[in-house]
Amino acid sequence: MIKAFLLDDQDTNISVLKSQLTRYFPQVSLCGTATDSADAIPQIVAQRPDLLFLDIYMPGIDAFELLHRLEEHVPPELVFVTAYSEYALKAFEHQASGYLTKPVDAARLVLTVSKILERIQQRQALVRQEAGKVFASGEKKLALATQKGWVFVAQEAILYCESSGNYTTFFLNEGRQILVSRQIGTFEQLLPQQSFLRIHDRYIVNLKYICSYQRGSGGMLVLENGKELPVSVRRKEQLLQYFK
Structure with a gap:
């Protein structure tokens, strides 16, 4: 299973995204959600998700400050989900795997997540392969x-x-x-x-x-x-x- 964490300041947005992931990607397991960046940090550190969906504008600190505070605990795959398209360049400077604008289009979500899951599975296969060579x-x-x-x-x-x-x-x-x-x-x-x-x-x-x-x-x-x-x-x- 691929572990995902959802961060958005609106419970409704989290519910919609959770429903879409459940429908299209049964191999994705939700390991946590949060509507506040401060609450999300300890959960992300503890759960170590493979994939993080995060809104840019959040109460207290925005997504970019959140990533800075996470330091080495930043998940390997990041998808920004926001109503603002002008932050796309800054998101990809933070090595974003995807950038989805609200309301999230299901076809765009499927395309983005499918590519991410393929990369994750390739990495996991590599770890198993190299572990076998130890x-x-x-x-x-x-x-x-x-x-x-x-x-x-x-x-x-x-x-x-x-x-x-x-x-x-x-x-x-x-x-x-x-x-x-x-x-x-x-x-x-x-x-x-x-x-x-x-x-x-x-x-x-x-x-x-x-x-x-x-x-x-x-x-x-x-x-x-x-x-x-x-x-x-x-x-x-x-x-x-x-x-x-």
Whole structure:
């Protein structure tokens, strides 16, 4: 099932959109709704929806400020649903997957969501495929698809991963770097949680290479090779629990 979250300041609009999704897309499961951005933030963080429908004008903060406050918790697929067509350019600057104007045309909704579901399913298939390539032969290795072909990397050799949009760079303990055309969230699911931790929207770190932690708003991790990595405020408590 694909998890979707609906955010609109009018209950009527939520009901209409919910009805359309139920009718045309039984594979979409509604994991939450909200009529206020402040109420939506903790729900989105907790539920981690695959798809977020959001109105632009909301009480308190608008959709763009909402996305800013969500930081690394922004869902991978965003559809703006609004009565104002002039915000389309700004929406796509925020990597919107679709832009629907009210009242929502059913045919346009079906076209938009169908393309999104195809992308989501492709990503899920890729995760399953790459998970199958994580194998044990004395040590666990991760198969990384590069421009030149597949590189098999021992998990213990990974110092940390750094995100750059749709790309992830693996930094290895031998000094080598490997650039992969995959978002870092893919590898957050693949790497074992007992050894690797997402400390920031840009970084996953191998816990065995942590040398020290410097206090701060989020703080800073220092690895054995001297590399300093920032810890986001949202991730700090999880990291401190690991230390305890």
